[in-house]
Each structure stands twice: as C-alpha cells, then as structure tokens.
C-alpha cells in the first residue's frame with residue numbers, strides 16, 4: 001500500500017503536469033526526446049536545457065562513462081527537480097546494458113544472452129542477469145535499460161548471433177528468458193525495454209539498421225509464430241518499454257519500417273498484442289532511414305505513427321533540441337495530432353512516476 005503522503009505527492013505532481021502541459025508545448029514535446037552527447041565531459045548547455053524542461057532524458061554510451069558520471073547524473077536530476085519546469089518525476093537516464101559484449105557500464109550481466117539461453121537453467125540465469133543489470137544501473141544512478149533483446153536468431157553468426165545478443169533460436173525459450181530478465185530488473189526498480197519489435201532475428205550479419213536500409217522478407221505468419229512470441233511473455237511480465245526496429249517487413253507494411261509504421265505500432269503492437277506501455281525509438285539518425293528525410297522529419301513521422309519517445313543518439317545535444325522544435329512545429333501546424341501525442345505524454349509520465357532516484 002502506498003502511504004498517504006505518497007498519494008498526496010502523486011496528486012500534486014499530476015496537478016503540476018496538467019498545469020505545465022496546458023501552458024507550454026515545448027516542455028510537453030521535451031518529455032518525448034532523449035538526448036546524447038560525446039565524451040566524458042557533458043556539455044554545460046545540457047544542464048541549461050534540463051532546467052528549461054526540454055530534455056526528457058539522456059542515453060549514455062561507453063565514451064560518456066567514467067567515475068564522475070554517477071555524480072553528474074545526480075546533479076542533472078537535482079538541477080531538474082529544482083527548476084520551474086520540473087514535471088514531478090525524474091529524467092529518464094538510460095544505456096545499453098544487455099550483457100556479454102554489449103555493456104556500457106562496468107558490472108553485469110557478464111554472460112551474453114546466448115550463454116544464458118544455452119545454460120543449464122536459462123530462466124534462473126536470465127533472472128540473475130536482470131538483477132545484475134539493475135545493480136550496474138543503480139551504481140551509476142541510471143534508471144532505465146535498453147534491454148533485453150528479444151530477437152530470435154535464425155542462423156549461427158547472423159545479425160544477432162554474431163554478438164551473442166539473442167537468447168535462442170527457440171522462440172519459446174527466448175520468451176521465457178526475456179520475461180525472467182524483465183521481471184527481475186523491474187522488481188529492483190529499473191525500467192526494462194524489449195527490442196527490436198517485431199524482431200531482427202531473421203537479419204543476416206551485415207543487415208544492420210544502424211548503417212543501411214534493411215528489408216526482411218519474412219512472412220507475417222512466421223513473424224507472429226516466431227519473432228513476436230517472446231513479446232507475449234514480456235508484455236505479460238509487465239515490460240515498461242518496447243523499442244521497435246528500423247527494418248522494413250514488406251509482407252505486413254511495404255512502405256514504412258516498423259518504427260515509422262502506424263500498422264506495426266498501433267494495429268499490431270497495441271491492438272493485437274495489447275501493449276499499453278511506452279514505445280521508444282531506436283537511434284533516429286540510423287542509416288536504415290535515409291529514405292525518410294532529416295532527423296526532424298523522421299521524428300515527426302515516428303511520432304505520428306505512435307512512437308512515444310524519440311532517441312536522439314548522435315551524441316550531439318543540438319540534435320535533441322532540433323527534434324523538440326520539430327515536434328512543437330508539427331503540433332502547431334496540425335501535422336501531429338495533439339490528442340494522440342498527449343496520450344503518449346501520459347504514458348511517459350506514468351512510467352516516470354515509477355522511478356525513484
């Protein structure tokens with residue numbers, strides 16, 4: 001049971017949210033954008049932008065990580081909480097702490113997803129990995145992880161398998177492991193993110209959406225029977241966030257990659273699979289999206305398709321600002337539906353209420 005004081009606090013935050021979202025579209029749009037920067041010394045302007053309320057959160061990469069980072073993150077949260085733009089809940093501070101080779105922070109999980117899937121007790125090992133990821137995030141004052149990977153690999157050495165990022169080529173097992181990781185990490189108080197919906201498991205080694213457009217000719221029948229299977233487990237486990245992929249799956253939508261696709265986001269993920277949490281994009285500057293214009297144009301496209309959060313991951317603070325401004329312009333011009341955008345805002349705020357710092 002929540003204490004009376006906690007309830008009162010939540011009520012007060014809700015009132016603040018309503019007051020500020022009604023009055024300032026820039027602050028509202030800022031909630032939808034995750035910023036990034038380069039190197040171990042954060043640009044000073046980032047703190048100013050946080051105090052202005054135009055930063056929804058920050059993604060950290062290996063090059064940002066040193067022993068001063070935990071204190072820096074704490075200082076951002078404090079500056080934000082003390083600013084007039086404070087919305088009543090902390091900034092989202094995230095990284096890719098998947099396990100094995102893909103870890104931005106010292107600490108666990110040291111085992112790769114593949115090693116977990118091949119272990120004698122995969123469910124227990126995945127649960128341990130979720131706890132280890134939570135501990136690593138906690139040591140750095142972070143609150144969200146862009147893991148677990150739920151992709152179901154097909155062939156040894158393919159896109160996911162080359163870095164051992166897939167639990168298994170057995171979708172049932174991948175689902176069990178993904179849910180166990182999610183449950184353990186979220187029980188410790190850290191947001192988990194299932195990726196890359198509906199799956200990059202059928203991508204070959206060089207089909208990397210960070211670099212090039214990727215078309216996966218897998219049928220929707222196979223996608224639902226194999227790739228989407230682990231999402232049923234993760235959603236049942238209460239996964240907080242889902243990251244759609246930037247691959248094109250022509251059998252279901254031959255025009256838009258999953259993360260830009262209303263069909264994938266609204267019809268399949270929310271409609272058919274019943275996901276009610278927050279959708280977060282993969283890097284908006286990804287090479288897969290060259291046909292879809294500037295980062296700003298991509299962000300507006302993704303948002304209007306139903307993407308709640310845009311990841312400005314180019315390690316450049318200006319990119320985040322540019323995208324916030326583009327979202328504001330699109331809301332003002334009507335290119336973005338304000339009522340739908342606001343539903344996303346409410347999902348983001350609900351998620352942020354769960355974070356304790």
Ligand SMILES: *[C@@H]1O[C@H](CO)[C@@H](O)[C@H](O)[C@H]1NC(C)=O
Pocket residue numbers: 023024025026027051052053054085
């Ligand atoms: C809205 O917030 C932005 C960012 O903090 C600020 O620059 C702007 O002046 C605010 N607008 C209004 C009308 O208060």
Ligand SMILES: *[C@@H]1O[C@H](CO)[C@@H](O)[C@H](O)[C@H]1NC(C)=O
Pocket residue numbers: 170171172173176
């Ligand atoms: C897939 O994994 C599940 C869960 O571990 C197991 O019950 C099933 O037998 C596996 N299927 C195959 C074909 O190995």
Ligand SMILES: *[C@@H]1O[C@H](CO)[C@@H](O)[C@H](O)[C@H]1NC(C)=O
Pocket residue numbers: 215216217
């Ligand atoms: C996928 O289908 C498209 C369109 O039919 C075709 O151009 C492409 O070569 C196919 N790719 C693979 C890997 O089969």
Ligand SMILES: *[C@@H]1O[C@H](CO)[C@@H](O)[C@H](O)[C@H]1NC(C)=O
Pocket residue numbers: 295314316317318319322
């Ligand atoms: C940073 O992002 C802005 C806006 O997207 C872009 O114009 C600029 O070239 C980028 N700078 C660097 C150094 O990448």
